[in-house]
Amino acid sequence: MSLDPYDYLRIQIQMDFQCQRCGHCCRVADPIDIYPKDIRRLASFFNISEEEMIEEYTIPHPSETDLRAFKATVPCRFYDEAKKGCKIYQARPMVCRCSPFLSPGQIGLQGVEIYEDCPSSEKSYTRIKRDLDILLNPNTRTRKKLEKALARMMQIE
Numbered sequence: 685m686s687l688d689p690y691d692y693l694r695i696q697i698q699m700d701f702q703c704q705r706c707g708h709c710c711r712v713a714d715p716i717d718i719y720p721k722d723i724r725r726l727a728s729f730f731n732i733s734e735e736e737m738i739e740e741y742t743i744p745h746p747s748e749t750d751l752r753a754f755k756a757t758v759p760c761r762f763y764d765e766a767k768k769g770c771k772i773y774q775a776r777p778m779v780c781r782c783s784p785f786l787s788p789g790q791i792g793l794q795g796v797e798i799y800e801d802c803p804s805s806e807k808s809y810t811r812i813k814r815d816l817d818i819l820l821n822p823n824t825r826t827r828k829k830l831e832k833a834l835a836r837m838m839q840i841e
């Protein structure tokens with residue numbers, strides 16, 4: 685897989701990222717994209733059919749014709765305020781796994797974003813910035829390590 689150096693930076697930031705569990709993203713994210721893989725995983729998690737999953741938990745995506753979106757957001761119906769966590773963490777959608785740095789659809793330099801409302805985002809980025817030169821010219825070892833990590837993430841069912 686051929687990646688832009690900035691994609692390596694995003695992967696590295698994501699690997700380094702430590703969520704502070706403030707819950708902000710789960711309260712404001714809308715829409716929450718649902719991919720076909722998410723439907724299969726969530727149907728299995730809830731022990732229902734994929735059709736039931738679509739009907740009960742999703743709506744047509746407001747802008748992407750081949751995607752669905754979670755029904756009932758802002759806040760997300762699966763956010764547990766008391767425990768400050770996700771009630772479906774093991775089966776959560778791909779966009780939730782990738783947030784904040786690996787959002788699908790964003791590539792290259794455009795994908796390197798700092799989410800000002802996420803208290804961990806800027807901290808992570810600052811920590812990794814010192815490695816930017818290496819990541820822009822990744823040596824074989826760094827590249828292989830990051831490609832492996834990306835391949836593992838993409839295998840999630």
Ligand code: SF4
Pocket residue numbers: 709710713716760761762763764769770771772773776777780
């Ligand atoms: S599914 Fe879980 S991680 Fe994703 S927005 Fe909802 S509560 Fe947050």
Ligand code: SF4
Pocket residue numbers: 702703704705706707708709710783784801802803804805
């Ligand atoms: S806004 Fe950032 S720190 Fe807060 S829950 Fe979301 S990812 Fe974690």
